[in-house]
Amino acid sequence: MQKKRIRWQSIAPYLFVAPFIISFLVFSLYPFINAVIMSFQQVNGFSDTQWVGLANYRQLFNDGDFYAALWNVLRYTFWTILILIPLPMLVAYIMNQKGLPMKGFFRSVYFVPVLTSSVIAGLIFKYAFSSEKTGVFNEWISHLGIAPVDWLNSSGTAMFALIVIAVWRWLGTNMIYFLSGLQGISPELYESASMDGANGFQKFWYITIPLLKPITIYVLTISIMAGFSMFNESYVYWGAQSPNNVGTTLVTLIYKAAFTNGNFGYSCTLGVALFAIVVVVNIIQTRVMGLFKDEG
Amino acid sequence: MGETKKNRIRITLSLILMIFLAIIVMIPFYFMLVASFKDTSTIFSNGLNVDLNFKKMNLDSYKSLWTNRNGIYWQWFKNSLIITILETVLVLAFTSMVGYGLAQYDFKGRKTIFAIVLIMMMVPSSILLLPLYKLVTQLGLMNTYAGVILPGIVPASAIFFFRQFCLGLSREFAESARIDGCGEFRIFWQIYVPLMKPAFGAMTILTTMNSWNDFLWPLIVMKSDANFVIPAGLLSAMTPYGNNYQLLFAGSVMSVIPILIVFALNQNQFIEGLTSGGVKG
Numbered sequence: 001m002q003k004k005r006i007r008w009q010s011i012a013p014y015l016f017v018a019p020f021i022i023s024f025l026v027f028s029l030y031p032f033i034n035a036v037i038m039s040f041q042q043v044n045g046f047s048d049t050q051w052v053g054l055a056n057y058r059q060l061f062n063d064g065d066f067y068a069a070l071w072n073v074l075r076y077t078f079w080t081i082l083i084l085i086p087l088p089m090l091v092a093y094i095m096n097q098k099g100l101p102m103k104g105f106f107r108s109v110y111f112v113p114v115l116t117s118s119v120i121a122g123l124i125f126k127y128a129f130s131s132e133k134t135g136v137f138n139e140w141i142s143h144l145g146i147a148p149v150d151w152l153n154s155s156g157t158a159m160f161a162l163i164v165i166a167v168w169r170w171l172g173t174n175m176i177y178f179l180s181g182l183q184g185i186s187p188e189l190y191e192s193a194s195m196d197g198a199n200g201f202q203k204f205w206y207i208t209i210p211l212l213k214p215i216t217i218y219v220l221t222i223s224i225m226a227g228f229s230m231f232n233e234s235y236v237y238w239g240a241q242s243p244n245n246v247g248t249t250l251v252t253l254i255y256k257a258a259f260t261n262g263n264f265g266y267s268c269t270l271g272v273a274l275f276a277i278v279v280v281v282n283i284i285q286t287r288v289m290g291l292f293k294d295e296g
Numbered sequence: 297m298g299e300t301k302k303n304r305i306r307i308t309l310s311l312i313l314m315i316f317l318a319i320i321v322m323i324p325f326y327f328m329l330v331a332s333f334k335d336t337s338t339i340f341s342n343g344l345n346v347d348l349n350f351k352k353m354n355l356d357s358y359k360s361l362w363t364n365r366n367g368i369y370w371q372w373f374k375n376s377l378i379i380t381i382l383e384t385v386l387v388l389a390f391t392s393m394v395g396y397g398l399a400q401y402d403f404k405g406r407k408t409i410f411a412i413v414l415i416m417m418m419v420p421s422s423i424l425l426l427p428l429y430k431l432v433t434q435l436g437l438m439n440t441y442a443g444v445i446l447p448g449i450v451p452a453s454a455i456f457f458f459r460q461f462c463l464g465l466s467r468e469f470a471e472s473a474r475i476d477g478c479g480e481f482r483i484f485w486q487i488y489v490p491l492m493k494p495a496f497g498a499m500t501i502l503t504t505m506n507s508w509n510d511f512l513w514p515l516i517v518m519k520s521d522a523n524f525v526i527p528a529g530l531l532s533a534m535t536p537y538g539n540n541y542q543l544l545f546a547g548s549v550m551s552v553i554p555i556l557i558v559f560a561l562n563q564n565q566f567i568e569g570l571t572s573g574g575v576k577g
Contacts, residue, residue: 012480016397017409019390023450024412031427038427046430091317094310099303101311108563109318112325115555117509119527120548123534124324127331136327168324171317176567221418229420232511236531251422251512258426259516271423282418 032275035268043264056269066270068245069253070277075159076249077227080166084174085219089212091171092178093204107179110172121165122236126152129161129237152237158246165233170226174219181215182208217289224285228278231255250274325552332357332545357546369547371522372529375441376551379514379525380507383445387503388496390450395458396484396492400467410459416452422512429516443517444525448510454499461495462488497565504558508551526551 039057042050060066095103113121128136129151138148151157185208193203231251238247240256250270258267333353361369398410428447437443465488473483489496511527518524521532526547533543559566 009474009480010403013397013401013403013406015481016393016401016484020394020409020413020450020452020455023390024416027428027431027447027449028416028424031424031431034427034430035424046433091313094313097307097310099307100314101307102314104564106314106318107567108559110321111563111567112556112559113321115505115559116325116552117511117527119509119511119531120328120551121324123530123544123548124328124331128324128327168321172321225418225420229422231422232527235512251420251425254422254425255512258429264426264430267426271426275419275423278419278423 035271038265038268039272041265043268046264049265052265056266059266060269060273065245065248065253066250066273069248069250072159072245072247073228073230073249076162076166076230077224079159079163080170080227081220081223083163083167084170084223085216087167088171088174088219089178089209089216090204092175092182093208095175096179096182107172107176110175112172113169114173116169118165118169118232119236121169122233125161125165126237153243153246155244155246158237158242161237162230162233162247166226170223177215177219178212181212185211220285220289221282224281225278228274228281250277328545328548328552332549334545336541336544357542360542361546361550364543368522369529369543369550372524372526373550375518375523376508376525377554379441379444380504382441383448383507384500384503386445386449387451387454387507388499391454391499392458392489392492392496393484394450394455395460396462396488398455398459399462400465400470400488413452413455413459417456421448425512425516428513432517438517439519439523440517444510444514448507448513451503454503457499458492458495461492465491494565497562498567501558501562501566505555508555 038049040051040053042052042055044050094100095106130136130138131148131150131153132138133142133148135148135151137151141149149157151161189207189211190203193207198206229251230249234242234247234249234252235255240252240260242248242252251274254267254270254274257263257270330348330353333355335352335354335356338352361367398406398413432438432443432447435443437446469487469491470483473487478486509527510525511531514525515528518528521529524532530544530547530551533541533547
């Protein structure tokens with residue numbers, strides 16, 4: 001009896017984690033192996049495949065769209081990180097002050113944008129960024145004496161239009177993460193710093209930022225991931241093809257190769273390339289930041 | 297005395313900044329709401345004209361949700377609702393089990409499995425777009441709810457969250473229950489699930505939100521427009537060939553409401569749960 005219990009107890013954990021193992025094998029590993037195989041094939045319908053060796057990869061390295069998309073995604077990720085880490089951190093710092101009223105209210109309000117689908121956010125911003133002179137943004141800049149801009153048709157302003165959505169949607173969420181980190185910092189640290197004559201900025205720089213490192217790493221990780229796999233906002237603005245690739249992303253290309261051009265093999269090649277890029281970025285980030293160093 | 301005055305100025309300035317940010321955050325919702333009461337022709341000829349002019353505002357767009365193509369919007373709404381509810385229930389059931397298993401037992405392979413979870417968190421699922429499409433086609437699940445739901449049923453991020461949360465729960469409850477002859481699954485269900493309530497609160501909103509707003513994968517699986525979910529449906533209404541423009545903004549407003557209700561009902565539990573479990577990595 002006792003023996004049976006112990007055996008059961010050693011099997012139980014495997015039953016608990018079984019859903020993940022099954023789902024991983026069926027919906028991640030198997031499709032991934034499939035993607036790698038198909039990336040070396042010309043696929044005309046799933047039963048008609050033909051080995052083409054490295055042809056798809058050669059196409060990838062000569063594909064101007066690929067480099068344009070990679071450049072867009074890198075810029076997008078760079079700007080979102082540059083804005084969406086320091087700014088929410090600062091806002092959280094301000095909000096964490098003793099005596100600030102209606103904290104709970106602001107926290108909820110700032111969180112609402114991320115509840116909104118990126119497609120719906122994209123729809124609103126798409127029309128707000130209209131090239132008409134009565135469009136919202138054009139009307140705003142007209143007060144500064146600037147002529148109407150064709151926002152979604154040139155590289156710099158198109159990137160701006162994408163980043164505006166990201167900042168609007170994620171500012172509050174990132175702020176809530178930083179706020180939780182701040183609440184874990186002992187107020188005594190600040191008090192003794194004040195006694196040593198530190199001003200607000202010094203306290204922020206020498207106490208807050210270093211102690212927020214774990215959360216910063218977490219936010220950085222999800223931002224990189226979101227940046228490299230961005231698709232919805234771009235698709236709402238331009239569909240699968242943006243003028244001169246001003247808003248094309250890597251996932252746009254994966255989607256377009258598969259479902260617009262019917263080039264399944266090449267779509268998989270792009271998928272494998274995105275995987276490789278993400279792995280490299282994560283390795284760099286892990287090295288630089290010491291991510292998950294003390295994870296069991 | 298001078299110190300309190302300085303303090304008061306600082307708080308006031310901070311408050312002004314907070315209010316300013318709150319207004320910026322709310323502006324797009326204001327646009328959406330105003331646009332939903334306007335004639336579509338004026339929206340598109342002028343590029344989202346959001347002037348408040350009550351004489352030119354009406355409820356036509358909302359009426360069109362019922363009349364446009366026999367109320368196809370509510371068909372999309374129903375699809376989104378079914379997919380979201382099923383997916384949320386299944387995701388919570390599976391990921392809480394896995395997270396609990398990873399945190400509360402020492403077993404061979406635990407580190408490997410957790411490493412896979414971490415890797416899966418960092419790899420975007422969109423790299424598998426085509427092979428998953430192939431798999432779902434071969435399983436005969438195209439154009440079905442199951443095809444949309446199944447591939448995302450055990451997300452790594454939710455496992456990570458539950459695991460982090462369970463690490464903070466003592467194993468002693470389980471040990472004394474075992475001495476009393478309680479089975480392993482009953483220990484999980486009757487002792488630990490109630491303790492994990494804040495984690496469930498946070499994950500309910502997060503999963504509901506992700507599922508309700510998911511766009512790319514349902515777009516690929518659902519081929520006929522009666523099967524679309526709301527985001528895909530609204531975007532299809534944007535094509536210049538249809539005459540569904542009217543649906544856009546009224547439909548957007550209606551689609552934001554359910555998720556706001558879920559959030560409003562659980563927000564404190566959500567924000568606390570999210571911040572206590574999610575970021576200890």
